[in-house]
Amino acid sequence: xxxxxxxxxxxxxxxxxxxxxxxxxxxxxxxxxxxxxxxxxxxxxxxxxxxxxxxxxxxxxxxxxxxxxxxxxxxxxxxxxxxxxxxxxxxxxxxxxxxxxxxxxxxxxxxxxxxxxx
Numbered sequence: 292x293x294x295x296x297x298x299x300x301x302x303x304x305x306x307x308x309x310x311x312x313x314x315x316x317x318x319x320x321x322x323x324x325x326x327x328x329x330x331x332x333x334x335x336x337x338x339x340x341x342x343x344x345x346x347x348x349x350x351x352x353x354x355x356x357x358x359x360x361x362x363x364x365x366x367x368x369x370x371x372x373x374x375x376x377x378x379x380x381x382x383x384x385x386x387x388x389x390x391x392x393x394x395x396x397x398x399x400x401x402x403x404x405x406x407x408x409x
Contacts, residue, residue, distance in 0.1 A: 297331030314387030
């Protein structure tokens with residue numbers, strides 16, 4: 292169950308969580324972080340299913356984004372698989388973004404989730 296959305300950025304940003312296959316928006320929240328560090332906000336808990344792809348994103352609104360270099364995808368953390376990092380310039384909508392550009396070697400925006408196992 293996903294309980295929070297967050298990330299590493301500077302300023303107040305909107306984060307969203309979608310199901311990739313259907314484009315269904317599962318959660319959206321505004322997260323404030325004035326100090327360019329990790330910050331999270333509670334969401335209504337969202338139950339997720341193993342084997343289903345989810346997409347979490349931060350809308351940077353043109354500033355305050357952080358990035359991490361030296362990344363390769365897919366990668367795993369325990370039993371969680373991260374398939375890819377993507378971006379879309381100028382995007383800030385509850386509609387699932389089409390025409391994403393996949394990136395290798397870095398991750399802009401550094402969106403994240405907090406979850407608890409069932």
